[in-house]
Structure formats: C-alpha cells, structure tokens
Amino acid sequence: MKRVVPAPAAGDGRQFADPTFSATVIAWQKQHGRHALPWQNTRDAYRIWLSEIMLQQTQVSAVIPYYLRFLQRFPDVASLAAAPVEDVMAHWSGLGYYTRARNLHRCAQRVVAEHGGNFPADPAMLAELPGIGRSTAAAIAAFACGARAAILDGNVKRVFARVFGIDGYPGEKKVEDALWLRAEALLPQADMTAYTQGLMDLGATVCARSRPACPACPLATRCVAFNTLRTAELPVRKPKKAVPQKHAALLVILHEGQVLLQQRPETGIWGGLLSLPEVGGFTPLENNADALPALAEHALLQAAAPYGVAEGSERLPVIVHVFTHFKLHITPYRVRLARRLPMVAQDGHVWLAASQLAQAPLPAPVKKLLLGIA
DNA sequence: ATCCGGTACC
DNA sequence: GGTACCGGAT
16 A cells, blocks of 8 residues: 655755734834844944944843943954054953954954955855854844845843753754744844844843743743743753763772872872772763672782782772762772781882871771771 | 853864 | 863853
C-alpha cells in the first residue's frame, strides 16, 4: 500500500510568516514603546551604530551617559577615526567589554578609508566591519535606512522563545538557526524602524527575564509560554555541563602512631599540599559509581612496597569530593605494614604523627578521612 | 554566588 | 562548537 509522501519542509521559514505578529508589535511600539532615547529620532548611521555597539551586552540606563559623553568628544565618524585609540578607550572606560571600543575605533577608520566616511546601507556589508555581527548590522540598517533585516539579540530570542514556545537552549546551533528563520519570516513589509524598536522594547521592558509583565504584553494572548505558565522556563537556560568524574586510589598506611604522607606537585589539584600516596593517578570515570575500579590486593601491596613490608590491605568506603570542574571519587585503601623501611628522601614522603594531622596542610577530604581513622 | 550576553577568536 | 570578555541584575 502506498503511503502519502510528506511534503519536504520548506527550508525558508515561510511557514512561520504571520503579518499579524509584526502588526501587533508595531502598533504596541507606537503607543507604548520608547521614543525619546538619545539615539532615536535620527537616521544618522554614526549615532545609530555607536548606540548599537554600546548596547551590546549593556543596558540602556548604563549606556546613556557614556553615549552622550562619547558623542560630545567624537561627534562624527571622521573625528573618531582620527582620534588616538587611548582617547577612545578613555571614553569607554567603565562600560566593559573593551574590545568593543577597539573595534569601534577600527571600524570608524575603515568606514572613512573604504566607504568615504559613510556607513554602508547593506546589512551584509555592515557585518563585514569590525564589531558588527549579523544582528547589529540588521539593527543599524533598519534604523538608519529602514532596511528589511532581522535582528536577533538576547531580548528578541527571549520574546520568540516564549511567544512560540521554543524549547531548547538558544545557544545551541539548531535552536539559534530556528530562531533566525522565525526572525526573517516575521519581518513586516514596512515600518521596519517601529518593528525593530518594538521587539527590542518588548524584550527589555515587558518580556523581562524574570517577572515579565505579561498583563501589559500585546502578545500575551498568543504567547505559548504565558498560556502554559512556562515564562519562568523559557527561554531554556544554558545547560550545565555534567562535571567529569574522576577516581583516585589513595593509600592509608599507618604504623606505630604515624601516617605516611606525600607532598603533591606545586601545580594541579591540591598543589603543594600534603596528601596520601596515590596509586595510578586520577583516572577518568564514566558516570557510573557502581563501576569504581577496585585495585587488586597484589597491586596494592606492590604500591606499598617502597614504604615497608606490607601484609594485607582493606578497602575503605568511597569518598566523593566535588570541585568546580570535576567530581572526584576517592577510594582509600588501608594497608598494614609488618615492618617499615627507611624512607627514600627525594620523593617527598613523610611520616607524620597522628596527633599532628589537624595542623597539617592536607586537602579537606583527606584530613577528614584521616581524622576519622587515626 | 550565579546568570546573562554579541562578537571575535580558537 | 566552545570560550573569553566585563559589569549589572538577581
């Protein structure tokens, strides 16, 4: 029996087109959006560009005083291009992300040298310039000349993720691609300035990261997140990567009231501390605590051989220690020495009286273990 | 203390 | 695809 062959998915995002979306955003922007920010109500590409670069990673309220001071000192692209970079940096000082300022300066010099002092109108050409990526290029082109180009900054990603109920972390390539496809498909045929500003304003003022003002949102009735009570879950946050698990076998060798310790290398984990002699190094571990490698009796006795004549060993309960960057499963092995050998001096071994353990420079889990035994 | 973010760079 | 950048918000 023949089956219906599904139509190939349109790869151009046409299925996401919806003129009522942009109409809603535009109408809201005209009535409730921001209209008096210092970089609005101008088509001066220099001022628009400067504001967009400052607004990368930085909120409006922080940008405003910098923007005004910057513009006083560098009123046009030519004055910025001609200025020493130190001067530019000084006027950026405090805004953060200082490569933005260096790129700003380089960009101004290229606009002067390659474009006669005029910013290109084409978003693709803008995106060739230093510090201008796809989204910033679209914003500049839309505000400066009404170009029909899609922005997709953090605010817009949040609005789209909520309105369309997009599951998945937006930093993931396939999710971001899907967001760009939506952004392109939803562009209006006209009113690009109000639409672009409206998306930004919605994201910044209404569709806030926490406690969004959904009752004030013109998109609430069609917002998947609002209608399913998931505004707190969307957009999906950056997944915490599973911490790598490692395993270490440590020898607990007690003899006549003393414990054998070994100086750790200056670099690496527990750098420069005293610790228990380690067998075989920290080995990577699958995420399966049941599969902890157990050292064979003969391997333990062999490992203990330099320290004395070992007559037996006993596996102690595993200790799990969490670092910022990995989780360490420690298996301590208690080894009984029938007789202690004279210690080789050069490898940092030391016998320490149990009474001195509390004062010794030991890693916390090792100290805890030893104080529980000795 | 932790999360967040455009772009450049790796 | 992962990370650094840097200050603000929570």
